[in-house]
Amino acid sequence: MKSYDEIVSEVKELIALKFNFPLEEIQPSSNISTLAKDSIQLFELLLSFEQYYQMEAAYEDVVQMHTVEDVTKYLAKNKYGVTQ
């Protein structure tokens, strides 16, 4: 079972990797679409959430969210059953 903090790190690392963005600059309050260079990057991130977490609903759920924290809470709860 992963801890909430481990999931936070995982989400931040995935965003840093997909956006080629400095990991240390990604905060829980960061707006994901602001971090993305363009909509293609954003789309690829949504796909990677779907693939990495093997959750088919991830795209349509995550696309409604704004911040890194929103996505982390969603994945923690729906993938791992973990709350903050």
Add this chain to the structure above:
Amino acid sequence: MSYFNDLFVLDTFTEQTKLFELISVDDVLKIPVDSFLSAYEISLYDLVVASKKDEWLAGRKAAKKCIVRILNSHGHKTEQKDIEIRNDDKGVPFFTLTESTDSLLIAMVNGYTSSISHCEGFAVASVMDSSEGGLGVDIEKIQKFKTGTVEAFMNKQEYDEYVKLEPLEQNKWATVVWSLKEAYLKAIKQGLRVHPKGISFSKNTPKNTFSHIVHDNQKAVPASVYCSIYKEEFVITCIKI
């Protein structure tokens, strides 16, 4: 590219088009910010992340050029600085006037909607009367997409065409398809909330226009589309629905 050519014919970009304004970041950076941004916009500009500041500025400048041109054509002499661009809760830009008590002019300015896009040193913007429908513009650099990404956003017909092409043509085709979908998603104010794979385009009637766009098997939407290759490097799309 038979399907590609059946669908529409790409034009060589023409500077004469009045559909949108295309501005280079280099040109905008030569202009003092306070000559075209209001005090409120300058405060917004200060909050934009460093990597996007210049293109954000170019986008604002392009949209203001559009609206001022429209207002001037209606006999209203207006300065870019007096028009403020704000975003609604879906991120769609709209206009307000900062220094006017002319209620007719205020109503007119408020009635226009805009769409802005920027990419690698350029910005495009278009403006139209919001009562006429939705508007979406997009500029994309022609690029190589990851195979998984292409499979994810193209429908079967688009992908079948893509795999038949030579690599350089594949890049162009994929960028065009993405740009068309991105512009359409802006026009319907949904962004990526609607999955791009579900969007399809029907055959054109006049040159460079689609008769209809369909997403997720919903009713077809009549659309007017301009799609062009700029400097062999960028795809620029403007869709009105």
